[in-house]
Amino acid sequence: MMYYMKTLMLTFLSIICLLRMAVAQPQMAQIEMATGLRSSGKIWVVVLVVLTLIIGVFLYLFSIDRKIRKLENHK
Numbered sequence: 808m809m810y811y812m813k814t815l816m817l818t819f820l821s822i823i824c825l826l827r828m829a830v831a832q833p834q835m836a837q838i839e840m841a842t843g844l845r846s847s848g849k850i851w852v853v854v855l856v857v858l859t860l861i862i863g864v865f866l867y868l869f870s871i872d873r874k875i876r877k878l879e880n881h882k
Contacts, residue, residue: 811872815865 844850 815868 841850844853
């Protein structure tokens with residue numbers, strides 16, 4: 808169990824770091840769409856949807872892991 812958690816956390820942190828580097832832009836660059844979303848407050852809807860999807864994927868992975876572990880222990 809701990810091995811899976813360590814692997815999952817390492818993978819998650821790696822993805823976060825890679826995404827942060829991929830979207831890193833100079834401070835002077837202004838993206839019109841992002842500015843529009845921030846000014847209207849709709850950026851929080853986007854953040855909420857993305858977080859919901861990420862949480863859903865992790866819950867699904869945990870449930871699949873638990874089911875597989877039960878099947879392995881059953882035999």
